[in-house]
Amino acid sequence: MATCSGSVDELNEPGAAPHGNFINYYTFNPPENRLSLIPASLLQDLGYNRGEENTLMLDVGCNSGDLSVAFYKHVVQEPVSEDESEKSRVHLLGFDLDEALIQRAQQTNPLPRSISFIPLDITTDTEQLQRYLEQHGCSHFHLSLCLAVTMWVHLNHGDSGLLQLLSHLASISQHLLLEAQPWKCYRSAARRLRKLGRSDFDVFKTLKIRGDMAAHAREHLERDCGMELIQSYGSTVWDRKLLLFRRRLV
Numbered sequence: 001m002a003t004c005s006g007s008v009d010e011l012n013e014p015g016a017a018p019h020g021n022f023i024n025y026y027t028f029n030p031p032e033n034r035l036s037l038i039p040a041s042l043l044q045d046l047g048y049n050r051g052e053e054n055t056l057m058l059d060v061g062c063n064s065g066d067l068s069v070a071f072y073k074h075v076v077q078e079p080v081s082e083d084e085s086e087k088s089r090v091h092l093l094g095f096d097l098d099e100a101l102i103q104r105a106q107q108t109n110p111l112p113r114s115i116s117f118i119p120l121d122i123t124t125d126t127e128q129l130q131r132y133l134e135q136h137g138c139s140h141f142h143l144s145l146c147l148a149v150t151m152w153v154h155l156n157h158g159d160s161g162l163l164q165l166l167s168h169l170a171s172i173s174q175h176l177l178l179e180a181q182p183w184k185c186y187r188s189a190a191r192r193l194r195k196l197g198r199s200d201f202d203v204f205k206t207l208k209i210r211g212d213m214a215a216h217a218r219e220h221l222e223r224d225c226g227m228e229l230i231q232s233y234g235s236t237v238w239d240r241k242l243l244l245f246r247r248r249l250v
């Protein structure tokens with residue numbers, strides 16, 4: 001069984017995907033792997049998707065959008081077709097730093113009135129997300145997904161990059177569903193790149209945040225970002241936990 005994003009299939013072109021921007025990601029990690037752990041009633045359980053208010057979801061590092069669309073259909077339970085979606089008040093914004101993946105996501109998007117995809121690098125651009133929130137009259141995303149992204153930001157931007165990512169997401173999200181890659185995946189990612197003679201991940205050796213990555217992320221979110229863990233959805237087939245945080249009530 002593949003246990004991390006260092007899985008065999010993913011190695012076809014590892015050097016071409018230093019941010020985890022694999023072109024065939026969903027052929028070896030289909031959406032169902034994660035969706036089977038997430039209740040379809042999630043939005044209702046969190047008190048959303050009722051009445052007239054907008055519900056905004058964010059998918060960080062959405063790759064080619066397959067999981068974004070499948071997640072939307074999974075948790076938005078009323079049937080949504082393009083004709084009906086004008087009525088839908090649930091919106092999902094997916095973004096990724098890889099423009100080719102975003103182009104694919106846009107071209108195959110079955111619900112363009114409810115789901116949008118934009119190219120964006122979260123480590124450099126924070127204004128676009130703020131603008132999107134303003135356009136929808138909201139101060140926060142009701143639910144943000146950050147699935148299988150933390151390791152890539154950590155490896156490319158170091159400890160401070162990882163902590164900034166989590167702080168930023170906490171500051172714009174009411175709820176945050178997080179899947180942090182475990183440390184063993186870092187080792188395989190760095191080893192693969194080294195074998196290819198790439199030095200992109202030299203920062204790997206300098207990382208002080210290591211070991212239990214889910215616990216580190218939780219500690220930062222709870223201690224420094226005003227969030228609290230409210231649910232753990234067990235482990236995916238890749239042996240990763242899906243952790244649901246919410247902004248702490250004051």
Ligand SMILES: C[S@@+](CC[C@H](N)C(=O)[O-])C[C@H]1O[C@@H](n2cnc3c(N)ncnc32)[C@H](O)[C@@H]1O
Nearest residue numbers: 019020021061063067096097121122147148152
């Ligand atoms: C392993 S894929 C996971 C895709 C999706 N989140 C999922 O779990 O199915 C990681 C994605 O994060 C994106 N990514 C990495 N760093 C990013 C950044 N700084 N800003 C936006 N996207 C990023 C990559 O381009 C890649 O598509």
